[in-house]
Amino acid sequence: MSYLDYAYFDGKVVPFQDAKVSVATHALQYGTGVFGGIRGYLNHDGSSINIFRLPEHCERVIQSAGLVKIKLPFDAKGLATIFVDLTKRNAPKGNVYFRPFAYKAGLDLTPKLTKVDDGFTLYMMALEDYYSAEKGLSAMVSAWRRVNDNMIPARGKVSGAYINSSLAKDDAIAYGFDEAIMLNEQGKVGEGSAANLMMVRKGVLITPPITADILEGITRRTVFQLATDLGIPTEQRMIDRTELYIADELFFCGTGAQVTPIASVDKRMVGDGKPGRVTQAIAERFYDIVKGKVADYSDWLTKVPVAVNAAD
Ligand code: PMP
Numbered sequence: 268m269s270y271l272d273y274a275y276f277d278g279k280v281v282p283f284q285d286a287k288v289s290v291a292t293h294a295l296q297y298g299t300g301v302f303g304g305i306r307g308y309l310n311h312d313g314s315s316i317n318i319f320r321l322p323e324h325c326e327r328v329i330q331s332a333g334l335v336k337i338k339l340p341f342d343a344k345g346l347a348t349i350f351v352d353l354t355k356r357n358a359p360k361g362n363v364y365f366r367p368f369a370y371k372a373g374l375d376l377t378p379k380l381t382k383v384d385d386g387f388t389l390y391m392m393a394l395e396d397y398y399s400a401e402k403g404l405s406a407m408v409s410a411w412r413r414v415n416d417n418m419i420p421a422r423g424k425v426s427g428a429y430i431n432s433s434l435a436k437d438d439a440i441a442y443g444f445d446e447a448i449m450l451n452e453q454g455k456v457g458e459g460s461a462a463n464l465m466m467v468r469k470g471v472l473i474t475p476p477i478t479a480d481i482l483e484g485i486t487r488r489t490v491f492q493l494a495t496d497l498g499i500p501t502e503q504r505m506i507d508r509t510e511l512y513i514a515d516e517l518f519f520c521g522t523g524a525q526v527t528p529i530a531s532v533d534k535r536m537v538g539d540g541k542p543g544r545v546t547q548a549i550a551e552r553f554y555d556i557v558k559g560k561v562a563d564y565s566d567w568l569t570k571v572p573v574a575v576n577a578a579d
Pocket residue numbers: 304432458459460461462463481482483484485486487520521522523
C-alpha cells in the first residue's frame with residue numbers, strides 16, 4: 268500500500284508514520300472502533316480530487332460511532348472539513364482512498380463502552396481498483412453467516428465485525444474463488460465481504476433491504492439512484508440463495524468494489540458469464556460521474572483543487 272505523507276491524528280496533522288497507538292488500546296484489543304472508506308478520484312482533466320459523496324460518508328461515520336458510544340469533537344460538517352484540509356496537505360496526483368477511524372483509545376481493561384476515551388484519525392492511500400476483475404468475479408456462497416444486527420450493529424462499519432468479513436473472504440480465496448457472498452441468519456442473501464450485492468432478473472435491479480443485516484452502503488444508494496435515472500426498475504426485497512444461480516446479472520458495489528460484475532456463483536455461470544447490459548450501463552455512468560464528466564451529478568463530488576500536471 269502506498270500511504271500518503273500526512274495523517275490527521277489526535278486533533279492535528281502529523282507525518283503518517285507518527286500516527287501511532289499503544290498496544291493496550293481498547294479498540295485494538297476489542298475491535299471497538301468504527302471506520303469509513305471513501306474514494307477521491309482525479310478529475311478527468313487532472314484539476315481536482317473529487318471526493319465521492321463526502322457528506323453522506325461523514326454522516327455514516329458519525330452514526331457508526333454513535334452505535335458504539337464514540338463521541339467525536341465535531342459533527343459531519345466538521346469531519347468533512349478535515350478531509351478537505353488533509354487532501355490539500357497531501358496534494359495527491361492520482362486516485363486516493365481515505366480511511367477515517369474513530370475508536371476507543373483508552374487503555375482500559377474492561378470491554379465496556381462508557382467512560383473509555385475516544386480517538387480519531389484519518390489517513391489516505393493511493394488506490395486504483397480494489398478487484399482485478401475485467402471478466403467478472405468468481406463468488407462463492409460462504410458457510411459464514413453475515414453478522415446479525417442483534418449481535419454487532421450490521422448497518423455500521425464496526426471494526427470488530429470485520430472478523431466476519433475476514434473469515435468469509437479468506438475461505439473464498441482458500442477455495443479458489445475471488446469473493447464471498449454471505450447469507451444472513453435467516454438464510455437470505457446478505458452481501459459480500461466488503462460490498463453490497465445487486466441482482467438483475469428480467470430487467471429489474473434487485474437488492475436486499477437495509478433490514479437484511481447488511482451495511483447501509485452509500486454506493487448501493489448511488490446505484491439505485493442511477494438505475495432510476497436510467498429508467499431501470501428497482502426493487503428492495505429479500506433474495507434467496509438459488510436466485511443467485513438463475514439471475515441474469517449480478518454485481519458487487521461499494522467504495523472499494525465500485526461496480527464489479529460477478530461472472531459466477533458456486534461455479535454456476537451468471538447469465539452468459541459476461542458483464543450484463545444493466546451492470547454495464549450503471550458502471551459506465553458511475554465511472555463518468557466520479558471523474559467529473561457528468562454535470563448533473565456534480566453535487567455528489569466535493570472537488571478539492573490540485574495543481575494540473577504538478578511537478579513531483
Ligand atoms: N458492505 C460492507 C460489509 C462493506 O465493508 C462495504 C464497504 N464500505 C460495503 C458494503 C459498501 O459500502 P459503501 O458503498 O458505503 O462503501
